[in-house]
Amino acid sequence: MGLTSDKVLVSAVVLAVVLFLATVWLWPRLARRGWRPVVGRVGLLLVTQVALFAAVGLAANRSFLFYGSWADLFGQEQEMGVVVDHAAGSKDVRVVGTQAVDVPGGGRPSVGGQIQKVVVEGERSGIASQAYVYLPPEYFQEKYAKRTFPAAVVLTGYPGTAENLIKGLKYPRTAYLQAKEGRMQPMILVMLRPTVAPPRDTECVDIPGGPRVETFFAEDLPKAVSETYRVGTKARNWGFMGNSTGGYCALKIALHHPDRFAAGAGFSAYYKAAEDVTTGDLFHGDAALRRRGDLLWSLDHGKAGNTSFLVTTSKKGEGNLKGTREFIRKVRSPAQVSSIVLDSGGHNFNTWNREIPPGLVWLGERLRAD
Template sequence: MLALTGFPLQIVASLLAVAAFVATMWLWPRFGSKSWKAVLGRIGAFFATQLMVIVAMALIANSYFGFYSTWTDLLGTAGGNGTVVDHNPSHAISVTGTQKVYSAQGSAEDRSGLIQQVEVAGARSGLRSDAFVYLPPQYFQPDYAKHRFPMALVLSGYPGTAEKLISLMQWPTTTLEAINTKQLQPTILVMMRPSPIANRDTECMDVPGGPQVETFFTDDLPKAMSSGYRIAPQASAHAAMGDSTGGYCALKFALRKPDAYGAAVALSADYAVSNDPTTGDLFGGSEQLKQENDLLWRLRTQPAAPVSLLLATSYNEDNYQATQNMVAAFKAPTKLSTITLNSGGHNFHTWNREIPPALAWLNRQLVVPQSA
């Protein structure tokens, strides 16, 4: 079967749409009479052409924006609440594939780094999820053989795929450029979707009676990565970043679990969540749990967490006013910074403009203790 996001499927769908249009033009004179057969022929030809055009456009849009990565993801036949896994941390990471990073320095590992596709198994949550790990060139250089690196978890929006963090948002290549220009210290990226559960937007919550997603990202993932790679285990060396839903998750991880992530970057994020058809019941009927996952409420009412936050928005973004409310609400020892573009929407182009300054900001927040 052709891959859902593959270029061949888009070509086939586009050719079928063109063929349907040509066939309609060729057959249209035959449907010129007023008989019921001719009327049905015109209706059928019209809708068949429209359907093929819509399918082709939907496939192209899905491939570009990364809403669904596979057929099982689209049809909701993949995944579940996860399985219980071995608690041995050495079994938490399994490498399933690699891909080179091409740059002006070449594609050698010690020049441009390497992307590994891995599966992460959560010991506490019982969840599993795929991830792409970008190892910077220094990871393979002799001078850094005993060095432990900082880690940045990068989350896509929902729905979305981790692949788009590489191909459209270009996190690895932008990170490499920032490292080469001394804007960012050598840092390992862990690129993932914000929900390990197929076709459910969990908003990175520990859902009552359901998947424990926050536990997976704040407990299982840092431990697994530190055991599988030369990553410093301290929260001061860990950051969470993301766009849209991924940005909300990043902020929540830092504010709710500062012992896991010491910094967070949110691009075009919302700051609260509610139940909708994509989430299902997130709160188990508990208004208190809903309130505890409202980030503005946390800044206003809860003890301040010793973390650094970066919020990115634009003057015409939907979250602009909410971002100003967040700025007005934070208090020490929380540190808060913003990026505000003159214009920009909820899209990859806007986020690509925000990533370079976000990485430069991140460089000032990540601290790898000397003992590491």
Template sequence: MGLTSTKLLVLVIAIAVAAFAATIWLWPRLSHRGIKPIAGRVGLLLGGQLAILAALGLAINSYFGFYASFADLFGTNQDPGTVVDYSAGGTPSGKLGLQHLGTQEVGVPGGASPEKAGEIEKVQIVGTKTGIDTPAYVYLPPQYFQAAFKNQNFPAAVILTGYPGTTDSLITRMKYPQTAAEHIQQGKMQPTILVMLRPTVVPPRDTECMDIPHGPQVETFFTQDLRNAISANYRVGNRGANWGIMGDSTGGYCALKMSMRHPDDYSAAVALSGYFSTHNDPTTGDLFGGNKQLQNENDMMWWLKHKPAPPIWALVTSSQHGEYDYKATMAFIKAVKPPMTVSSIILPSGGHNFTTWNRELPAALDAMSQHLAQ
């Protein structure tokens, strides 16, 4: 049973209930004075509390998608991947940076047929420049498999979770491929390849998508390695105008930052409940190496004030009640100047959670698609 297994959650809940019942049943028998009765009462209380906390922790992890496995939780899985390159047709091609691990249906009506609903491919991406190795899902739209489009390149969007997040949540909770398939069929969204992964590409560290001095070069991975690997193995455009990037929370900050700092790589960005600057904390370690200028350059409000405005489009979202970043989001919108353009989705209320992001995602995905060139 894995960390996100329903069976594990049910088992731990059953243990918690049993521990509570045992406490009620045995407490009168342990009400006497003496070391053994006291130790018994302490044991019952401690065991019951630990079981309840474990059940709550598993339920919260399952809902928010923080950690996918015990190895992910403890950061013990450091095994490097082996690169086996594939072309879009699924045959070995000798192209760089991508290992094909399997395919799955999209989960919409007609999902068994790639020509009708598209297809989800599970891949392993290995950065030839940075050496970063991370899993991802690639959604290919139905047109990718249709004869009429066999020579066409498609726009692509990188989709990021928050920190630490699980890539699976982009499919199971956020439903990016399902939404894309439905909206492409309805004509709301142009056929677009989605590359879905989490920003935590060197777990468990939260790198905030930075090239950390003397550390992992995560920004280079997303702006060079990832794009090169996808472009080498799928029919995607290779100009910045063909690429967008979207994410929630930390993923939203990463999306906004990488498009603003690298407009030649990403011309459109969507930040669902994103923030605009970062700092050192226990999950990040030392991000800046004491370099104040580097810290400033990862602050997007500072960037708007001190750097030329990038020629990109950005969409930011928040809510008037329930989101901590509402005032910062409005300040960011006000600070944007040409040639950068900005749009927003501001809800009357909504917290920093999947429920809120699922309300924003359909319109946001459509809008980003409209800003990507074929």
């Protein structure tokens, strides 16, 4: 049974309730003096508390999808060492599975679109990563057969899983509904997590002597997707968006690569690369590389590109309000910046689900299909 399955959650809740009732029932018998009753009381309290903690943790994880599987929870990677047999027409992408979109008629690609599970291997970076590609219904319709589509890279936070973007943040469903209701143009979404060199949080940095994560996202990924799907290769064809760590990466890649991405949207983003136990030594004493990871410094000292940015925060509940205001203030022409500022909203899926629909509409207005 999977970590997020109903059976696991129900079993944990039932076990917690049974242990609680057993504690109440057996407590009088264990009220005597002596080491055995004491051990019995301690044991009952301990297993009951563990069961309650597990039930609450499973419920929270099912709601927010912090971890997508048991292997993810325990820091194990199930799909390391994937041998990639490259398909004809592309040497960098292999489709390994498909699934329907959770919309009416989703079983038919020409009606509901399709989600393809792929493995992308970076030609320059040497990084291989799993991703999900959402293809809108129009992609499969005859009247759009010769049309290219705009595309957006979508990143979750750290240490999230790519499944979070489908199940928790509902990107494919939201994109489908917004296009169906005429609010945005059909768009391809390339969904993955920023942790392409697990378990390390690389902050989308080309680490000296380490994984070249920025190269993977800025160069390898759009090139591989454009060679496999009907997506243009110009900056006006590509956007980047994400939440938390993924939001920082989206803004950073769009800021430093305006020739590759016309727009970047950061939901609850921060503006300077984290450096902690999860990242390790990202910069190896390279002061210029560290400054480059500071987006506010880069806005002050770098050349402004013709890029559009969207940043989000809330007046209560988010810790990035001050940084977001600074980012907005520092953006210089010809770049443009927009914002979503909620009255209240924490750093969680509920907040991001309030920002993603208008964020997708905003992005769709700034990208072009050739």
